[in-house]
Amino acid sequence: MNERPHPNPPPQAGEGDVSWIASRGEPLYGDVIVPGDKSVSHRAIMLGAIAEGVTRIEGFLEGEDTRATATIFRQLGVQIDAPSDGVRIVHGVGLHGLRASQEPLDCGNAGTAMRLLTGLLAGQAFDSTLIGDASLSQRPMRRVIDPLAALGARIDSNDGCAPLRIRGGQALRGTQIDLTVASAQLKSAVLLAGLYADGETRVSEPHPTRDYTERMLTGFGVACEFAPGVATVRGGATLHGTEVHVPADFSSAAFFLVAATLVPGSELLLRQVGMNPRRTGLLHVLRMMGADITEEAASVQGGEPVCDLRIRYAPLHGIEVPVDHVPDMIDEFPILFIAAACAQGVTVVRGAAELRVKESDRIAVMACGLRSLGIRIDETPDGATIHGGKLQGSADLIQSHGDHRIAMAFAVAAQVADGDVLIGDVANVATSFPDFDALARRAGFGLRSRD
Ligand code: S3P
Numbered sequence: 346m347n348e349r350p351h352p353n354p355p356p357q358a359g360e361g362d363v364s365w366i367a368s369r370g371e372p373l374y375g376d377v378i379v380p381g382d383k384s385v386s387h388r389a390i391m392l393g394a395i396a397e398g399v400t401r402i403e404g405f406l407e408g409e410d411t412r413a414t415a416t417i418f419r420q421l422g423v424q425i426d427a428p429s430d431g432v433r434i435v436h437g438v439g440l441h442g443l444r445a446s447q448e449p450l451d452c453g454n455a456g457t458a459m460r461l462l463t464g465l466l467a468g469q470a471f472d473s474t475l476i477g478d479a480s481l482s483q484r485p486m487r488r489v490i491d492p493l494a495a496l497g498a499r500i501d502s503n504d505g506c507a508p509l510r511i512r513g514g515q516a517l518r519g520t521q522i523d524l525t526v527a528s529a530q531l532k533s534a535v536l537l538a539g540l541y542a543d544g545e546t547r548v549s550e551p552h553p554t555r556d557y558t559e560r561m562l563t564g565f566g567v568a569c570e571f572a573p574g575v576a577t578v579r580g581g582a583t584l585h586g587t588e589v590h591v592p593a594d595f596s597s598a599a600f601f602l603v604a605a606t607l608v609p610g611s612e613l614l615l616r617q618v619g620m621n622p623r624r625t626g627l628l629h630v631l632r633m634m635g636a637d638i639t640e641e642a643a644s645v646q647g648g649e650p651v652c653d654l655r656i657r658y659a660p661l662h663g664i665e666v667p668v669d670h671v672p673d674m675i676d677e678f679p680i681l682f683i684a685a686a687c688a689q690g691v692t693v694v695r696g697a698a699e700l701r702v703k704e705s706d707r708i709a710v711m712a713c714g715l716r717s718l719g720i721r722i723d724e725t726p727d728g729a730t731i732h733g734g735k736l737q738g739s740a741d742l743i744q745s746h747g748d749h750r751i752a753m754a755f756a757v758a759a760q761v762a763d764g765d766v767l768i769g770d771v772a773n774v775a776t777s778f779p780d781f782d783a784l785a786r787r788a789g790f791g792l793r794s795r796d
Contacts, residue, residue, distance in 0.1 A: 363772040363794065364742065365752070365782070367759030370791035372610030372658070377788055379598045381406040381431060381591035382619050383777050384529070384557050385649070387457050389589040390414045391465060391537070392565050393435030394423040395443065398586030400565075402433040405591055409776045410455035417462065420446040437586050440540065445471035449508065452477045454704065454747075454776045457530055460489045461558075463509055464534030467498035468541020471513040480747055482507045485702055489534050492522045496538050496546065519544035519580055526699070527672045529554035529623075532576065536562070536569070542580040549575045552672045555623040560648050561589070590647035592619030596676045596750075597778045598654065599627050601788065603680045604757045605656035606636045607687050612657045613788060617642075620650040626673030627681060628654075634661040634688055663690035663733055671696050676703075679754035682711045685731040686720045687761055694728035701726075704773070705748035714743040714755055718762060738764020749773045753781055756792055767795065 381404040391414065393400030405411065407430055415425050415433065422444035424436040452458040452475055459475050463486070466473040476482070487505040494500065496519070499512035519542040522535050532548050536558050539546025553573035562569040565584040570577045598618045605613035620640075628638060637659040643652040661684055674681065678700050685692035700707040708729055712722045719737040723730045736758055745752035745768055752771040759766035774781050785792050 364769040367756045368791040371789035373605040373789040382594040386411040394418040396437035396584035396586045400435040400586040413453040417450045449474040449476045460530035464537035466511045475509045517542035519546040527552035533558040539578040547577040615654040626670035627677040661688035663692040665693045668696035679750045688733040698727035705746040736762035742769040
C-alpha cells in the first residue's frame, strides 16, 4: 500500500469565502449540549437502510457529512423521513433491497461515508460510483480497497483515490482480514461487506478502534462477536429495524473541554456526552496535563455510555502523549495542539502519522497556524514537539484548509491569545458542527464572522 501524504489543497473558488474573527471573550460558563455523534449518525442511517422494518434515529447530527449519507441512501431507493431536527425515520429495504443509482453518489467531505459505503456497496448486485469534494478526492482509499479485494470485491480508483467505481455482482467470500492501519472506517467497511459474504468474516486491527459498527450491528439483532481489536460477522444475517439514540459527539465536546480548561474563571457543564472508551483518549491526556474535569450523571443510552462533563479552569503542563492513546483521540489532535501550546513546558506527540491523511495534513496545518501565533513547534513525520508559550494574535489569516477541526481549534486558541485571530475557510465547520459559532458565543467565546 503506497499512500501519499495530504497535499493540503488550496480552497476551491467560492469555498474559502467564510472566515471568522476570534478574540478573547468571557470566562466560559453554563450548560452546553453539543450535537449528535457523527460516527453513530452515519452508521444508524446505513444499518437502518439495510434492515427489515423501520429505524427511528433520535439525536441525528444535522451536519453536511451525515446528511450526505442520508441523501445517498435515498438515491439507493430508501425512504428516509426527517419529521424534525435531529430525527430520522429510515424505512429499511432489507439486506438485498437497495437499488442502483444512475447518478454518482456524492460523499462530500465525509471520509466515513466513503469508506463504509465502499464496503457496503461491494456486496450489491449493481455497480456504484462514489465521489467526494476536493479534499476527500485526495484521501487514501487503497487502504479500504485492498482488504475488500481480499473478500473478492472489485473496485476501481483513480490511482488509489476517489472516484471509486464499485463493481456489483461479485461473490464475496468471508475470510480473515488483518488490517495494518488502526482505523474504525476500514474495520467497519470490512464488516459491512462481510454481511454480504459467504461464511465468516473476521477482522483484526493493530490497535483497537471505536466499535460503533459492532455495537450497532448487535442492536440490529446481528450476531456480531467482538472484543477490543477483533470482530467477526457471518454473511446473510437479517438486520431488524430498531431505535437508535445518538449521544452527543465527544469530538465536538472536545473544543469546549479545552476552552474551559484554558480560560481563567471558567466553569462549564457539557451535557450527556458520548463516552465510548475508544473515543475519550483526550480526557485522559488532558487530566495528565493537569485539567480539572469531573464526570457526573453517568448512564448508558442505547448501549453507549454517556455522562455530563464539568470542566473548571486549570493550568496545564506539557507531557509526552502516550502512544497507546493516539487511536482513542485521533480526531482531537488539533485541539490538543492548542492545549499544548498553552501548557507550561514541552508536549511531545508521536505515533500519529495518520494525522497527515485526515481532512487536511493536520500536523502541517496546525504547525503553520501555531507559528503564526508565536508558538515554537517542531514537526516530525508522525507528530510534533510543541513548546508551550504565550499565544499572540495572528498578523496573517490562519488557513484551516477547509478542515472543520482546524477552524474550531483556532477559535479556541483565540480565547487566550493577545489579539484577534483571523481564521479563513471555515465553511466546513458545518460538516460536523453546524451551530458551533452560536453555541460558542453563548458559552462566552469571542467569535464573529468577517464580512
Ligand atoms: C471514524 C473513524 C476515524 C475518525 C473519523 C470517524 C469512524 O477515522 O478519524 O472522524 O466513524 O469510523 P479512521 O478510521 O480513518 O481513523
